Amino acid sequence: MASSNDRGAAMRQKVDTRLVTAGRDTKAQHGFVNPPVVHGSTVLYPTADDLHAHRGEFQYGRHGTPTTKALQETLMALEGPQCAGVGLAPSGLAAISTALLAVLKAGDHLLVCDNVYRPTRNFCNGLLARYGVETSYFDPLIGTGIEQLLKPNTRAVLVEAPGSQSFEMPDIPAIASVAHAHGALVIDDNTWATPLYHRSLELGVDISIQAATKYIGGHSDIMFGTISANAKAWPLVAEGIRLLGVCAGPDDVFLALRGLRTLSVRLAQHHRSGLEMARWLSARPEVIRVLHPALESDPGHAIWKRDFTGASGLFSIVLQPKPQKAVDALLDTLKLFGMGYSWGGFESLAIPFDCNEYRTATKWAPGGPTLRLHIGLENVEDLKADLEHGFATFNAA
Numbered sequence: 001m002a003s004s005n006d007r008g009a010a011m012r013q014k015v016d017t018r019l020v021t022a023g024r025d026t027k028a029q030h031g032f033v034n035p036p037v038v039h040g041s042t043v044l045y046p047t048a049d050d051l052h053a054h055r056g057e058f059q060y061g062r063h064g065t066p067t068t069k070a071l072q073e074t075l076m077a078l079e080g081p082q083c084a085g086v087g088l089a090p091s092g093l094a095a096i097s098t099a100l101l102a103v104l105k106a107g108d109h110l111l112v113c114d115n116v117y118r119p120t121r122n123f124c125n126g127l128l129a130r131y132g133v134e135t136s137y138f139d140p141l142i143g144t145g146i147e148q149l150l151k152p153n154t155r156a157v158l159v160e161a162p163g164s165q166s167f168e169m170p171d172i173p174a175i176a177s178v179a180h181a182h183g184a185l186v187i188d189d190n191t192w193a194t195p196l197y198h199r200s201l202e203l204g205v206d207i208s209i210q211a212a213t214k215y216i217g218g219h220s221d222i223m224f225g226t227i228s229a230n231a232k233a234w235p236l237v238a239e240g241i242r243l244l245g246v247c248a249g250p251d252d253v254f255l256a257l258r259g260l261r262t263l264s265v266r267l268a269q270h271h272r273s274g275l276e277m278a279r280w281l282s283a284r285p286e287v288i289r290v291l292h293p294a295l296e297s298d299p300g301h302a303i304w305k306r307d308f309t310g311a312s313g314l315f316s317i318v319l320q321p322k323p324q325k326a327v328d329a330l331l332d333t334l335k336l337f338g339m340g341y342s343w344g345g346f347e348s349l350a351i352p353f354d355c356n357e358y359r360t361a362t363k364w365a366p367g368g369p370t371l372r373l374h375i376g377l378e379n380v381e382d383l384k385a386d387l388e389h390g391f392a393t394f395n396a397a
């Protein structure tokens, strides 16, 4: 198997092999398959000379441990050769805020797509505004039209492909080529597809972020975030992480690595079941639209097909116009679909949402009440039966 420092040879393997073999230093792990969970702050130096020289692979718990090293190496193997480094954060939102603080300064302008994760917007409008960074929002379908919005002080463009409620698909290569021509960095929230299905660093993104709380963890049992950067952006990101003191707890680091080992098989099943449920829902009379870029009928399908190799289990549906109490009756009837935030675990979820509560650059008029579904690893026939019961109460309400 690949030794931890043999990155070139490892990169020639297929990605699902790399997910299994990367970051495993069998000798240092005393033969065990998995790394130890190192709970540690102080690292002792054997001599004063070693101390003065900061000699040794690990110097202080916050800067890294054998456990974080195993996870970072595996994430780098997943991202591919463009990845110069991966930072770890205690949540997906912390990964986003850390990346933004690392690259921006007072007086800068930031462009953010209007379908962005809502707490990201709150961070930009709140803390970043207080620190003298101006944020403006753009239509996710803007493409090269972003040229008109770039200012001399635009330092970064943040995209999310697709948006995790409304699923519009931005053209990342088009946005990146214009942003780079103006000297701006491109940041992508790649939580939906993960680097397994969307090679964002290869498509021109400089910093690729994941809420590892979702598919990397995969079991709804951790909060975690990752920041992958190319050679241009990594020095800034690494400095930001160091200055801010961002680090993640060892048990969560271990669980993130454990989740990563099985990401490929889990995501393949989420893709299959998600698409099957999306097609089934498209044919239901209660559903007027399914927002899922892997469906041929979706407006983002051509971009999805060009830039993605798979889809996850998260998509939305627009229901026939009915009062909220009919939607609530549907939700209250569901047994397999739980109601709750987050997604990416093994379980199916359903939540209502309304993008009008926060959008500023685009109009959101779906034509009916909207639900976001996460298709978990349950059997799809059971999930269909659960939704059929829900639709019966929706129709009766």
Ligand SMILES: *Cc1c(COP(=O)(O)O)cnc(C)c1O
Residues within 6 Å of the ligand: 091, 092, 093, 094, 117, 160, 164, 189, 191, 192, 211, 212, 213, 214, 223, 224, 225, 342
């Ligand atoms: C959940 C999520 C986040 C934030 O992740 P947390 O770990 O909950 O902080 C960021 N972006 C997207 C797209 C998400 O779905």
